[in-house]
Amino acid sequence: MKECLHLSRQLGGLRRQGTSLLTGTSPHALVNSPDLPGLAIAQRLWGGAWVIVLGAMFSSTLAVCQACHNVSTRIWFKMGETGTLPAWFGHVHPAHKTPTHAILANLVLSLAVRLGVGFGFNAARSYFLTNGLVLVMAVTYIYISANVAVFFYYLKQRRSEFNVMLHFILPVVSTAALIYVTVKSFQPYPAFPYDLAPLIDGVWLVVGFGILTYLWASKKDQWIAKLGQSAVESDYIPEVDEAGSVI
Numbered sequence: 001m002k003e004c005l006h007l008s009r010q011l012g013g014l015r016r017q018g019t020s021l022l023t024g025t026s027p028h029a030l031v032n033s034p035d036l037p038g039l040a041i042a043q044r045l046w047g048g049a050w051v052i053v054l055g056a057m058f059s060s061t062l063a064v065c066q067a068c069h070n071v072s073t074r075i076w077f078k079m080g081e082t083g084t085l086p087a088w089f090g091h092v093h094p095a096h097k098t099p100t101h102a103i104l105a106n107l108v109l110s111l112a113v114r115l116g117v118g119f120g121f122n123a124a125r126s127y128f129l130t131n132g133l134v135l136v137m138a139v140t141y142i143y144i145s146a147n148v149a150v151f152f153y154y155l156k157q158r159r160s161e162f163n164v165m166l167h168f169i170l171p172v173v174s175t176a177a178l179i180y181v182t183v184k185s186f187q188p189y190p191a192f193p194y195d196l197a198p199l200i201d202g203v204w205l206v207v208g209f210g211i212l213t214y215l216w217a218s219k220k221d222q223w224i225a226k227l228g229q230s231a232v233e234s235d236y237i238p239e240v241d242e243a244g245s246v247i
Contacts, residue, residue: 069106076102121193133197138204140178147171 038057042050077099080089091101117126154167189195 069110072106072110073099073102076105125193129193129197133194134200137182137197137201140182141201141205144175144178147175 038053039050042053046053076085076089077092078090079085080087080091080102082090089099089102089105091099093100113130114126117130120126121129148171150167151171154162186198190197
């Protein structure tokens with residue numbers, strides 16, 4: 001897997017350079033183009049047929065949105081099934097074997113966020129706010145937390161497999177890089193509404209810690225033992241009764 005990731009990055013760099021050479025377009029020209037790079041190249045080389053590329057990009061965007069919806073739905077469902085969320089989210093349709101409640105929850109949340117923020121700040125600004133800043137910052141925190149977890153996991157629970165390079169140096173370097181990029185991304189501090197991104201993520205984090213603290217204090221933390229299962233995919237499809245409960 002690691003070799004595949006390294007190879008994909010190298011091939012990606014070669015593809016960008018190759019595209020620039022074949023089209024006679026410099027990387028800086030593509031970056032500074034008022035149009036999307038793919039459309040800029042298509043308009044230059046294909047003339048009026050550039051709309052074919054536009055159609056391909058549109059269909060790809062729909063495919064990515066569908067993939068994100070599928071992933072989110074599986075997470076809702078698995079968290080409900082393992083007890084991380086209320087069992088309602090783990091409901092399975094008795095006939096179609098689909099996680100209907102998880103699909104509904106993801107649909108409602110997606111529409112509420114996208115339409116609410118979109119109408120409030122317009123499509124372009126809301127997209128960059130939610131996808132370019134809020135989600136990226138949240139994922140950055142997750143990556144940093146994973147780096148810390150990897151270090152302590154191998155140091156304490158799998159000490160015989162602990163590797164200084166893999167489990168200490170690389171996590172430290174990647175964490176430092178993530179922190180540096182995040183800090184530089186907010187220098188100078190962005191104007192409204194992009195300045196809301198740190199606040200949104202901060203409130204999100206505090207709410208999460210608050211829920212965990214409440215569950216721990218009220219001795220309702222048994223689900224933590226099964227938390228890792230929410231990220232595990234399985235080909236097993238459980239049998240359910242007419243009410244949608246797992247048999």
